[in-house]
Amino acid sequence: MTIVQRLTDRPHATMRLFCFPYAGGAASAFRPWRALPEEIEVYAIQLSGREDRFAEEPVTELAPILDELERAFTRYTGKPFAFFGHSLGALVGWEFARRLRRLEMALPAHTFVSGARAPQCPRDADFSGLSDAELVEHVRDSSAAPARVLENTELMLIFARQLRADFRLAAGYKYRPDAPLDCEFSVFGGVDDGSVGPEHLEAWAELTTAPIRRCMFPGEHFFLHSAREEVLREVSSTLDDVLRRQATQ
Numbered sequence: 182m183t184i185v186q187r188l189t190d191r192p193h194a195t196m197r198l199f200c201f202p203y204a205g206g207a208a209s210a211f212r213p214w215r216a217l218p219e220e221i222e223v224y225a226i227q228l229s230g231r232e233d234r235f236a237e238e239p240v241t242e243l244a245p246i247l248d249e250l251e252r253a254f255t256r257y258t259g260k261p262f263a264f265f266g267h268s269l270g271a272l273v274g275w276e277f278a279r280r281l282r283r284l285e286m287a288l289p290a291h292t293f294v295s296g297a298r299a300p301q302c303p304r305d306a307d308f309s310g311l312s313d314a315e316l317v318e319h320v321r322d323s324s325a326a327p328a329r330v331l332e333n334t335e336l337m338l339i340f341a342r343q344l345r346a347d348f349r350l351a352a353g354y355k356y357r358p359d360a361p362l363d364c365e366f367s368v369f370g371g372v373d374d375g376s377v378g379p380e381h382l383e384a385w386a387e388l389t390t391a392p393i394r395r396c397m398f399p400g401e402h403f404f405l406h407s408a409r410e411e412v413l414r415e416v417s418s419t420l421d422d423v424l425r426r427q428a429t430q
Contacts, residue, residue: 183235185253186225189215190403194222196290196420197262201270203296204258204351205344207231213409217417220424224257226250231343239346244353246273247280254281263291263420267405269347271297271353275388278362281331288364293381293416294391296402297371298377299384306353309373320342360423367419371404385425391428 185199186208198221200211208225210230215223228246230239254277266274271294278289298304322409366389370382386393396415400407 182227183252183253184227184229184249186227188212188223189221189224190277191219191222192351193219194425195220195260196255197222197224197260198416199257199262199264199274200225200421201264201266201274202228203268203270203403204225204271204347205340207343210405214413218421221417221420225290226273226372227347238417239343240347241349241353243273243276243350245263246279246350248275251280251284254286258287260345261290262287263293264289264421265293265295265416266297267295268297268402269351269367270352272297272300275300275362278364279359282306282362288362291365291367291419292412293313293367293419294385295325296374296377297406297410298381299388300354301376301387302359302384304351304354306335311345313338313341316345319403334346361388361390365389365391367391368395369404369415370395370397371400371402371408373400374402374404377400 188208198214198217200208200214200223202208202210207225211223211225217223218364227234228240229237229317258392264274264278266272274292275294278292281288309381366385368382370377370379382395398404398408398411405412
């Protein structure tokens with residue numbers, strides 16, 4: 182199965198949106214995003230070890246993910262595109278944008294980073310060494326999973342396997358300074374997110390040459406789900422503005 186999965190079949194769309202899920206998450210987290218307007222074709226990134234790639238071993242380092250994305254992405258560069266990443270997905274999307282620049286390929290017309298500390302900020306503690314039971318308990322205590330997962334023991338065990346791999350990836354990540362991206366950024370945060378504060382969101386401004394647009398939504402870390410309608414309205418409005426400006430250039 183491919184790392185890039187199309188969620189909407191819209192051959193006449195004028196913009197492609199690639200969505201990078203949070204730690205432990207999978208492509209299905211973005212199925213509700215098919216509600217975005219018809220001019221936006223929605224794709225989601227499916228890392229190994231989850232859903233239709235469950236038989237594959239989860240990857241615990243960033244470089245193999247970027248390599249796989251690079252191999253898959255050449256077929257999607259014929260239209261303007263944008264990236265949306267939540268939590269760990271924001272880091273992966275941003276690093277892949279830097280990879281695209283090094284390859285002298287087109288950059289995203291817009292990048293949304295959501296519920297994420299900027300890469301140069303200190304990371305959370307490494308919980309990858311916890312046992313399954315301890316990791317499940319940590320997830321429940323910190324609400325580090327969507328409600329539908331927290332309420333299902335079987336899903337929690339599957340989520341814990343994926344989450345441990347992603348925790349290892351995050352713990353092993355080393356920020357390497359480079360020139361800011363020439364790319365517009367929207368920075369999304371949850372008003373009650375205790376793990377990502379305003380200073381972590383504002384730090385994304387150091388990584389782009391363009392002004393950032395910071396948008397706060399009601400909810401905790403998973404406002405992506407709890408405030409979905411508001412998030413989708415902001416994404417839709419922003420991409421509509423991007424498309425209108427491109428049409429006049």
